[in-house]
Amino acid sequence: MTIHAIETGKVKVTKHWRIGRGTGVKRLTSTLFGSEFTEWLPIYVWVIEHPEGLTVIDTGIPADANKRIWFPPFMPLVQRAAKFKMTPEQEVGSQLRQLGLSPNDVRWVVLTHLHQDHDGGLHHFPNAEFVVSSKEWDMAVGVKGRMNGYLNQRWPDWFKPRLVDFNSQKPFGPFASHHALTQAEDIHLVPTPGHSPGHLSVILVEDGLSILFAGDASYTEQLLMAQQADGIGPDPHVQQETHRAILDYAEQHPTVYLPSHDPGAKERLENRIPINTNLESEAQTA
Secondary structure, three states, rough: EEEEEEEEEEEEEEEEEEEEEEEEOHHHHHHHHHHOOOOOOOEEEEEEEEOOOEEEEOOOOOOOOOOOOOOOHHHHHHHHHHEOOOHHHHHHHHHHHHHHHHHHHHEEOOOOOOOOOHHHHHOOOOOOOOEHHHHEEEEEEHHHHOOOOOOOOOHOOOOOEEEEEHHHHOEEEEEEEEEEEEOOOOOOEEEOOOOOOEEEEEEEEEEEEEEEEEOOOOOOOOHHHOOOOOOOOOOHHHHHHHHHHHHHHHHOEEEEEEEOOOOOHHHHHHOOOOOOOHHHHHHOOO
């Protein structure tokens, strides 16, 4: 199966956005007002050429992602703490066509969550079936969603995703539930809350190797292994529970771990390099 890593521009966030510090209001304040920033990080979209249909995981950002938005009132603080760099040619639709693939032929678009650097390219896929967790959708829609930082005013009018209710699904290894996307049952959606309450990840099982498309479950593989929660998630303990579930899964199944903003993710995909769970203890004490 061919899998493409498409980099739709870059993002730079405060260091306490990537690795949270403090608790409660102090944690959010240090995230939004931090003076030190990370290096420029990739914003990856993943494309699977699957026999049952072309599958896209997340959609990247739009070319105008830095445009000032006045609602909700705190949005300028978020924009100060997360800066984007990209061109129209880097949008996902253009890059798919460069690979000889048509956005019109995409069967599924799975959204790990609905932050703007993951749902900013919805308009490129008018014929696709979109898949989102029902919990993420509930958090993101309407005025409540905009107050939670979701830019739902940018969604196309026709955006009506299929919602996956993980509460009604069976367990999948250490994950409390899952949803099989394909009839072959080789692509599974699993709940990975933390960065956002309804965050999900995608697991593709390929020749005995699992490829886990992690969205923002963690910002890097190293942070996963150290079980360090980011500063934007509402509950760091929930994110750390997700980290433990992913690591438990990786102990049972060789797993290539692909977060959306990890500079090393593309190389790990190309070379099918799995998580070395033997290094977990070392990462936690680093």
